[in-house]
Amino acid sequence: xxxKPTRRADVxxxxxxxxxxxxxxxxxxxxxxxxxxxxxxxxxxxxxGTIALxxxxxxxxxxxxxxxxxxxxxxxxxxxxxxxxxxxxFAIQHSAARTNPVVGVPRPRATSGNPSTTVQLTxxxxxxxxxLASALDPRLDLLxxxxxxDGLKLGxxxxxxxxxxxxxxxxxxxxxRRRDTPTRIWLDPxxxxxxxxxxxxxxxxxxxxxxSATRGEPRRLTRFGADHLIRxxxxxxxxxxxxxxxxxxxxxxxxxxxxxxxxxxxxxGLAHIRSVRRYLIDTESGSND
Numbered sequence: 001x002x003x004k005p006t007r008r009a010d011v012x013x014x015x016x017x018x019x020x021x022x023x024x025x026x027x028x029x030x031x032x033x034x035x036x037x038x039x040x041x042x043x044x045x046x047x048x049g050t051i052a053l054x055x056x057x058x059x060x061x062x063x064x065x066x067x068x069x070x071x072x073x074x075x076x077x078x079x080x081x082x083x084x085x086x087x088x089x090f091a092i093q094h095s096a097a098r099t100n101p102v103v104g105v106p107r108p109r110a111t112s113g114n115p116s117t118t119v120q121l122t123x124x125x126x127x128x129x130x131x132l133a134s135a136l137d138p139r140l141d142l143l144x145x146x147x148x149x150d151g152l153k154l155g156x157x158x159x160x161x162x163x164x165x166x167x168x169x170x171x172x173x174x175x176x177r178r179r180d181t182p183t184r185i186w187l188d189p190x191x192x193x194x195x196x197x198x199x200x201x202x203x204x205x206x207x208x209x210x211x212s213a214t215r216g217e218p219r220r221l222t223r224f225g226a227d228h229l230i231r232x233x234x235x236x237x238x239x240x241x242x243x244x245x246x247x248x249x250x251x252x253x254x255x256x257x258x259x260x261x262x263x264x265x266x267x268x269g270l271a272h273i274r275s276v277r278r279y280l281i282d283t284e285s286g287s288n289d
Contacts, residue, residue, distance in 0.1 A: 013096055014042075014053040021090040029155035036223040037083035052084075053091060057101045060084075064105055071240070081105065121241070121249045129233050129241060139208055139221065140229045142194040147246040149188035151254065151268040152176065154243040158221055160207040162199055169193045178269045185267070 018038060025031045042052040044063055055063075067077060081102050091097035121129075126148055133140040146152040156176050164175045166184075172192030175184050187195075199207055208221035221229075226243070234240040247268070254264045261273050 010054060011051060014051055017053065017091050017094060017096045018087070020094070021087055024090070028159055029153075032155065032158065032223050033079075034083045034086065036227075037080055038087055039224065041080070041084055052087070053097060055101055057105065060101045060105050120252060121245050123253070125241075126246070126249050129246070132233055136232055137229060138194070138198040138200075139211075140232065142191070142198040143208065143226060143229060143243075144233075144246060145188065145191040145194045147243055148249050148253075149191050150185065151247060151250040153247065153269060154223065154226060156269065158206075158208050158223065158226055162202060162204050162207055165195055165199075165207070167192070169196060176269075183269075 018035075022031050022035050025034055038052060041055075041063065044066065045052050045055055045059065048059065048062075050059070064077065067080065072080070085100060085102040088097055088100035088102060092100060130141075130144055130148070133144040143154075143157060146157045147154070156178070160174065160176070166173045166175070169192040170189035171186070172189075172195060173184050173186045175182050177183070195207065202218070205218050206220040208226070209218035210221050210225055230243055230246075231240060251264060251268050251270075254267060255261070261277070264270075265273055
């Protein structure tokens with residue numbers, strides 16, 4: 001697999017294109033996700049002697065094989081290709097690239113009604129993860145709580161500000177934004193207590209902040225930073241727990257305890273009942289414990 005030589009001018013061009021590409025995305029969650037996805041791809045490219053902007057079809061195919069070997073499922077791969085393809089389309093529109101190499105790579109298809117490929121965690125595993133998170137980092141403790149007890153999406157959690165919090169433990173609620181609409185949800189009592197442990201004496205700004213910020217205003221924790229936190233729950237790279245697995249536990253557990261699919265859908269912020277059913281298909285006939 002040959003790599004194209006990288007010049008300083010190529011790196012500078014990629015930085016400019018990336019900044020404008022990310023800036024044109026409408027939502028903060030999409031901006032964060034796209035930036036993290038391209039950074040992951042670019043890091044892999046640099047390990048192979050080039051940069052993302054100079055990647056060709058052969059490199060994309062090799063990256064796809066590497067991600068599949070790392071355990072990425074079809075949905076994760078589709079998300080990766082969507083972000084990288086969007087970057088190249090933008091680069092072509094602004095004369096920074098000639099072709100989109102992702103076009104030459106087959107993408108996994110989403111089949112309606114298929115069960116989710118996200119691993120279904122047991123109650124015992126989740127209890128271990130929560131205990132470990134509590135011992136490691138207040139941010140990780142809160143992040144896991146919001147995913148497994150309250151069903152927030154990772155992007156929703158990371159976008160939270162202290163001003164979005166209402167009330168005191170045990171009765172704490174959050175204002176989150178779903179499809180550009182403010183939505184208020186009541187938290188599990190443990191999550192409410194975890195929020196106040198996480199923010200400490202801070203009175204404004206992001207709830208989740210980066211530990212690398214040493215001066216000035218606290219920096220919001222990125223998806224990359226959140227992934228790094230969650231990775232600490234895993235014993236090794238081959239058995240890594242993910243934010244999607246933690247949130248799936250909330251969805252299936254809520255269905256077992258509450259039963260109503262509409263309530264589960266609304267609580268998890270899913271668009272359709274069929275999205276809930278995808279998570280439940282392989283758990284309907286028996287216990288997941």
